[in-house]
Amino acid sequence: MSRIAVIGAGSWGTALAVSLARRGGHELCLWAHSPAHAAELTETGENLRYLPGFIVPMGIHITSKLVKAIEGADIILCVTPSQHLRAVMTEIAPALQPHQVLLSASKGIEEKTFLRMSQVMKEHGDNPIGTLGGPSFAQEVAAGMPTAITIATDDPLLGKSLQDDFTSASLRVYRNEDVTGTELGGALKNVIALAAGIVTGLELGSNSAAALITRGIAEITRLAVACGGRRDTMAGLSGVGDLVLTCTGSLSRNRTVGVELGKGRKLPDIIAGLNGKVAEGVRSTTAALGLAARYGVEMPITEQMAAILHKDKSPKDAIRELMARPGRTE
Ligand SMILES: NC(=O)C1=CN([C@@H]2O[C@H](COP(=O)(O)OP(=O)(O)OC[C@H]3O[C@@H](n4cnc5c(N)ncnc54)[C@H](OP(=O)(O)O)[C@@H]3O)[C@@H](O)[C@H]2O)C=CC1
Numbered sequence: 507m508s509r510i511a512v513i514g515a516g517s518w519g520t521a522l523a524v525s526l527a528r529r530g531g532h533e534l535c536l537w538a539h540s541p542a543h544a545a546e547l548t549e550t551g552e553n554l555r556y557l558p559g560f561i562v563p564m565g566i567h568i569t570s571k572l573v574k575a576i577e578g579a580d581i582i583l584c585v586t587p588s589q590h591l592r593a594v595m596t597e598i599a600p601a602l603q604p605h606q607v608l609l610s611a612s613k614g615i616e617e618k619t620f621l622r623m624s625q626v627m628k629e630h631g632d633n634p635i636g637t638l639g640g641p642s643f644a645q646e647v648a649a650g651m652p653t654a655i656t657i658a659t660d661d662p663l664l665g666k667s668l669q670d671d672f673t674s675a676s677l678r679v680y681r682n683e684d685v686t687g688t689e690l691g692g693a694l695k696n697v698i699a700l701a702a703g704i705v706t707g708l709e710l711g712s713n714s715a716a717a718l719i720t721r722g723i724a725e726i727t728r729l730a731v732a733c734g735g736r737r738d739t740m741a742g743l744s745g746v747g748d749l750v751l752t753c754t755g756s757l758s759r760n761r762t763v764g765v766e767l768g769k770g771r772k773l774p775d776i777i778a779g780l781n782g783k784v785a786e787g788v789r790s791t792t793a794a795l796g797l798a799a800r801y802g803v804e805m806p807i808t809e810q811m812a813a814i815l816h817k818d819k820s821p822k823d824a825i826r827e828l829m830a831r832p833g834r835t836e
């Protein structure tokens with residue numbers, strides 16, 4: 507049995523808590539950012555804001571007190587939006603015990619520092635660290651639909667024990683030792699999913715979507731390998747697996763933002779319509795470009811996405827420019 511503190515009661519943190527409760531055998535705590543949300547979760551037994559329609563089992567202890575939430579935990583599963591992880595880590599760092607495992611399930615890159623989530627965690631202590639990725643819409647995991655994910659940690663023994671902790675009849679867990687690749691696959695696919703949504707919003711057809719996914723994995727792989735990730739990881743669940751899911755699945759928030767951009771709506775209006783839900787690709791795009799510049803990697807789709815998001819470039823012009831790039835080998 508492990509004591510697991512799930513830090514973040516958005517849709518993904520809640521779905522993971524529900525999945526772990528269904529698996530059984532663990533003591534679970536779920537931390538909600540706002541006290542009002544924690545109270546609502548406790549009273550209704552349902553995450554009405556972020557994951558309506560699923561019972562949050564009574565056995566899960568709910569709190570909005572961060573330090574209390576991690577007290578006695580063996581695994582601290584961080585599932586906040588990426589740009590908020592640093593504040594969470596700063597608050598819990600003084601209370602961390604050396605054996606506590608920090609496992610990130612967020613999919614983003616810090617906007618100003620270009621750091622991956624495990625790197626943000628590492629700045630706050632010497633605890634064992636891992637990351638959880640792969641194609642996994644929260645709603646489907648909460649519903650117990652068969653899903654395969656990956657847990658990456660550079661310590662194989664820890665990887666095996668985390669694999670056992672999360673595996674259930676509906677959640678198949680693979681493991682690898684490529685934290686960098688697993689994290690970058692998860693963060694960068696969100697940028698390409700925005701672009702895939704644009705293609706759908708502009709009604710450009712299936713050929714365009716397939717081209718974006720394929721050229722998307724090419725540029726994700728270039729950057730991930732330059733940063734020290736493994737090419738093999740990009741062919742796996744947290745690479746092409748998550749990219750395909752997010753570029754094609756209508757449950758994706760990133761893809762949805764892209765669809766609306768393609769239809770001509772403005773980014774601030776689209777974000778306001780998400781009602782607090784996060785589309786990580788919007789802020790990870792800038793960080794991805796920063797990393798690409800640092801490593802001298804070419805990322806044409808990401809560059810066009812940055813111009814659409816932050817320079818008000820027209821999606822049609824961006825597609826035209828991508829199509830007009832000089833011919834090259836594949
Ligand atoms: N949803 C999914 O299917 C999947 C999501 N992920 C990743 O999980 C991470 C979390 O996303 P998700 O669960 O979808 O989140 P949601 O979009 O469902 O919810 C947003 C969450 O952010 C919280 N929040 C807002 N401000 C802060 C803050 N300052 N500090 C901490 N938390 C804050 C909100 O809490 P409150 O309302 O109380 O302020 C709410 O819990 C992301 O990195 C995402 O990419 C990964 C796989 C699947």
Ligand SMILES: O=C(CO)COP(=O)(O)O
Pocket residue numbers: 613640641642643644696699748751752757758759760761784785786
């Ligand atoms: O990461 C996800 C599925 O694996 C969820 O994608 P969105 O954040 O685009 O909804």
